[in-house]
Amino acid sequence: MARPRQPRLSRARIVEAATVLIDADGLDAFSTRRLALELGVRGPSLYNHFATKNEILDAVADEIIAQVDVSFFAEHDWRTALRRWAHSYRDALAAHPNIVPVLARGPGRRPAALAMADAVYGGLVDAGWPPARATHIGAVMRYVVAGSALGSFARGFEADPALYEEERYPHLSQAHLLADHQRSVDEGAFALGVDMLLAGLSQVYAEVVGPLPPAAGSSATGGSATTGQARP
Template identity: 50%
Template structure:
């Protein structure tokens, strides 16, 4: 039997994501990752060169869950909706890595492949290249905005905090209890407004 655990790229990514989920982005270090895997830090460098490279690989694994197949049938509305929903779900499962992903596609293959499908699907539906870029950007603003924070859970559960000072927010203390449902419905409202608004000026 080997004296130390056998490493693989997949095992390293899984352990790194576990640390990020548990301790946040700043909590990930090559030394901590090595300890989690039961190896020496030097052993990791045969699989990944730097922490930044590792983060890109972890991000790529998350992005593989983003579904852009909705553009295959030529229905850009369905494509945008399915892409946005699957993207939000992927990010919601690992919120601590969202700030890293929010910097844009950079040179991540998984990001660029999906963006290429979205852009191509929009242009094929009659949108100009500039419009397609703007629509993709707007979709990312919506998805990452939803993933970075919870509007509903940010309120205090103390009714007295709002009742006398903010009469129109007298029920705001109830929001944290229904945050998950309300955040979902708010995202769907914004997504529908985006797609419907674009539909009003569509070329098809």
Template identity: 55%
Template sequence: MCRMARPRKPLLTRDRIAEAALDLIDAEGLTALSTRRLAAELGVSGPSLYNHFATKDAILDAAADTVIAQVDLSMFGTADGTGADGTRDDNGAGGRGDGADGRGDWAGALLAWGRSYRAALADHPHFVPFLATGPGLRPAGLRMADAVFGGMVGAGWPPAHATRIGALMRYFVTGSALGSFAGGFVGDAAAYDPADYPHLGQAHLLAGRREQVDQGAFDTGLRALIDGLALQYQRLRGTEG
């Protein structure tokens, strides 16, 4: 009797399940995800999922880590002015020297990380409310928290301040990724009667310039935030001196 050959690759893997869950959330939102619906999307029986994940929450955690793993953390290797070879830059430890934008390595690291972080989240706006709850025990989320905290402490920030910086950056980035400011305006000029809204004569153009407006607003806010931190850093270093 001829037997059917087993597939070379398993029909299900943890990565495939997590990616399918993320695709479903991207398309229809968090409330659309259930193990029954996910199994149907994958073309398998519901119990098959439990061979890989004990609960739906575990699937969500894996999907969340798929998103956060896309965030670039390489910039924190030099946030304290220390190179990959262990040598130290003369402008290290928070000086306003040759780091990104001339604001020191820690500031440049926050700027680059913030942009990468938002880009990863902006691709999955329906998932942002779940990601905003924090890293939990998710490995990629914890690696990101560790990199940011370690980079800030290594640059000379006191640990308590480093914790607050990580928190405020998460608030700012996740908030900016929740939705579009420009997309909230309709494209009908008649909706903005100058008798009622004398300063919104160009508001109907915003939705068509959504990416430009939203990205520009994020960059403006991020730079302002980092400039404010730089002033705090100078005060802290002056106190220590």
């Protein structure tokens, strides 16, 4: 039988299959043996493309980070860029929460992760932030995003109303409904956290760097881009 003209495996196919397995069953259940079985090949075939299991995990993590939009830093003021980047970052991680522990280790040698770090750090420094502060901001944003994507506050409450006895938990009479509104609760909490963080950073910027530039979409009098009303 003639050999196939195209190899059965490619790095992209391995990464795609590994992502599906990790999304479904988590990191603890992931192995190269199971991945090979899923791909219909022998285990050693994987090592023609990746030397170790950790290299596969790094490739999966970097493929997810490659989905994060960092173009905002070249197009908007630093506050708008940070907010939009944070939401894009969380969306990518929230779609693949099982890989977050790998991402939490830092960029390592992963190209997309290093490119994201470069864009964020460069955008902040170009906006006037001192290099040390730009590093701190990038770190704290990663903590916030990774923590938000790793778990759900709303899903942590059981849907059994009998659990929340009024005598014991007088303020939790609606807690059993949280899981039904998981997306709005968790996304709303993240948006609030990012807004509060940016408010604090704006004060630090004014103290360390100087007057804040107008935010994208805001009037010179400080109007809100979304409501058209002056902020207090």
